[in-house]
Amino acid sequence: MELSPLEARVLGCLMEKQLSTPDVYPLSLNALTNACNQASNRSPVWAVTEAEAEAAVDALVDQGLAERWPGRAMKYAHLAKQSWHLAEQEAAILAELLLRGPQTPGELRTNSKRMYAFTDLAEIDAALASLLEAEPPLVVRLAKAPGAREARVAQLLGGPVDATMPPAASAAPTNGRLAELEAEVAALKAELAALRAEFETFKGQF
Secondary structure, three states, X not given: OOOOHHHHHHHHHXXXXXXXXXXXXXEEHXXXXXXXXXXXXXXXXXXXXXXXXXXXXXXHHHOOOEEEEOOOOOEEEEOHHHHHOOOHHHHHHHHHHHHHOOEOHHHHXXXXXXXXXXXXXXXXXXXXXXXXXXXXXXXXXXXXXXXXXXXXXXXXXXXXXXXXXXXXXXXXXXXXXXXXXXXXXXXXXXXXXXXXXXXXXXXXXX
């Protein structure tokens, strides 16, 4: 199996939302697209269109990793837990790796808490062992970077990974991305100001 980066993102989103917000799962196409484009808990941050998200989830359906839930609005659910017999802990780790790339066990414990609250690193290590020993393996442990205390782990659903590859240096935001972030902040401020104005008008009626 070798998922495209967008197929991996869509699968990770479906897995994440089932664990973190089960009351709004399965996801509509709009909700799935928004999940793909979240600014939080995603690396990198993307701008995916609904057409692109739909094509990716259709590809997952064809591969037996997702299913459609027809209704007034079509919704989508993943089949990863059934396909690979994943426990909730393992699903949380795999979703986190799909959404944010290689991470250390400590990072996984912190970053996956919205999906599953690991009690300690021993529980993380046990879940990782199951993923490492799956047939075929679903994750791989990467070489420890110089000076690092822990080795990172990467998912293998996107194809083979060079386990000896050092961590990529963190890149500074490009001018285009910085402008995009500034525009997002400005839009959020304007929305907050409008909500405050509406609240003051509403409060003035009493």
